[in-house]
Amino acid sequence: MMKQNNHYKLATIFVSATLILSVILLAKSGAASAFNDEDEFVTNGKRYSSYSAYLQSDEFRNSGGRCGFDSIREKFRHRYDEEKAALDCSLFQSDNLGDYFPNVIYTIPVWVHVIRADDGLTGEVSDALINSQIDVLNEDYRAGANTPGGSGNDAQIQFRLAGVSRYNNSIWFYAGEEIYAYMSSMAKDPHRYLNIYTKELGTLLGIASAPAESAGQSDDSVMINYRHFGRNSPDTAPYDQGRTTTHEVGHYLGLDHPWGIFGGCPNGDPPFCYSNGDLICDTNPEEREIYGCPYQPESCGSLDPYKNYMNYTDDSCMDQFTIEQVYRMRCSLENYRPNLYEGNTDPTPPPTPTPCTDGLTPVFRLYSEGLLVHLFTTDENEKNVLDAGPVWNFEGIAWYVYPGPRDGVVPVYRLYSDALKVHLYTTDENEKNVLNATSIWNFEVIAWYVLPGYQDGAVPVYRLYSDGLKKHLYTRDENEKNVLNATSVWVYETIAYYAYATCQ
Template identity: 35%
Template sequence: MAPRRRQCAAMEEYERLLEEQPSFRTNQRRAEEFTARAVSSGVAERVARRLVTIPTVVHVVHKKPGENISDAQVQSQLAVLNRDYRATNPDTKKVPAPWKGLVADAKIEFRLATKDPQGRPTDGIVRVQTDRGSFGPGDEVKRDSKGGSTAWPSDAYLNIWVCSLGGGLLGYAQFPGGPKSTDGVVVLNTAFGTKGTAAAPFNKGRTLTHEVGHWLNLRHIWGDTLDCGGGDRVPDTPNCEGPNYGTPKFPVISCQNGPHGGMFMNYMDYVDDAAMFMFTAGQVNRMNACLAGPRKSFATPTAL
């Protein structure tokens, strides 16, 4: 049965890596220090002056025939991703009036790789048959030895694994600074793209938009706390108490953030696909700081 409520394990993975990989803690601290400098100095803004194209490989890990999603389903997902990151998605018209001026084009696009790590032609889709009924959070789907598919070099490609996930998960991502061999994004096959097996309410491709945001160092909009003490380290997203689900009605007020409330329509909340449709200028600055710092190898991609 398809999940009815968004659940992302990116922060669960973040906490696991903090415990298991001492270098990740150091790298994340450095990334935050760099982000602050890059935003204040204009370095992030300079990245945004030109289009950054990220070579992408999609690992389709499947057991049942229906899990081996079609090329068309993969292409439908890339189309959504590119609209969302360029702010050309038609549903930006639904952004409430107080925030229309904050909608921002990240000037990032994603293209399926045309060359594999050995320089051979590829369509950017890797298909691996597994004996695993499903995967959970962690790295097993990213390893051949565990029934998954080994990552392509993560400083040259965005690795996306599409598979069956257990526990009601829609996906998760690895934040910058983690192990290169597991770097990338994992998405449930029925929450990937807009065609084929994509199932409502997660059939508009927004799960990958959300998870790639984490890959580019964005936090959840509420800061992953259970009170008003959190924050996503972005100045133009209102503080809010916790995640929103489903399709809320504007405004949703918490943490004294009236009159407009929380920005539940932001891609980094937990609402249904049809209810999320924007990144802010502050979030774009943070993503561009990531591309100037821990993910700077993508500023001059060579794998296309």
């Protein structure tokens, strides 16, 4: 369990930092034309069918472009010893995190600086995208019910858009590291505002300053590649749901990546885990960055925190901060950014999302590690009660369905087997009747209503069966379906029905 490959990893970080600088400079020197009007994306002489295809390529993943924070932290490595002994949430150690239990809401005013090229068009980020980005931050940091981050921990940190500045300045827009000097002309009091800059970053998605080193200085900032700002940022999948900003703000509030400073598999037991890895003990050690959205990946002998906002997985894969990450962020605010948050007795409840249009309702997926079984329910109260107990864990919103009958939908029958202790769902009335006539299955209720076939915007819900476990499993995740079907345990049976992946 010793820190492994230190030299290798350090070398990687330096290479990454160099690459990050070079992609910024590359953009400055005109290679920004890699983003052309056609779908095709060209970089380093290589052609990709789209920017999105590039973002999912090994070339992007090996470039260090996902996040530039490693290069920021490395700048302060020479101060390792003095830093380590500093406040409870220094750059290299955590102490007394339990003292930072969230009991009041901290609201952070945000000033967004949209830096555009001289033409005033290149680099534009609309007000709608800016507002949607603030929404995403609030959903994620408050773990708002029925939002994509609803299964996380409520950090009781929220964000308020205080203002937007727009600039037409190609020198700033294309600047590499010099941008930090130019910020002195733009920054809104960094002691009192979170300054977020959007600009050309080449193929780097985002970068943030560390509170222990930069709090309150003119270059104290979160910088986001303008293409990746806001929810549903165009043509930037799989980093198009505003989670680049959620991630970078996490750095700004004192968090590190789950693989931490050196990578490898550091000792994950307290107290060691407070001074290695990501300086947090309730994120399992992770050997290295994870991309995409693999099915329950493991390294270092435990499940990797692949859904954590501080990982490198797809935006749609992420849904949580751990409670100790919440403590560390609040520690960073209280110690390094004491004038940044306001209204700290604000009783504002977590944001409630706009109700789904067209009456759709979420299906919550819970899992019991003891029972090795999933449970699906549209009853939020049932979900909350089960999730609070020791048996069930809420995993996320599975898909969206109709709670009642309407034109073009069919009922989903729920059956239960007391002998097998599992539920079965079917839209097949005949299957329902046949099973109900046996001594094993009992028809309980119509669970919800779904589409029997494909319709615009709908997604298939796959049904798998395990003969060994005598259980069905339902998923709309094609990757999960394929991974499970490749095992000897699960067999893909059929498309159960069609539902919606989002609230519409």
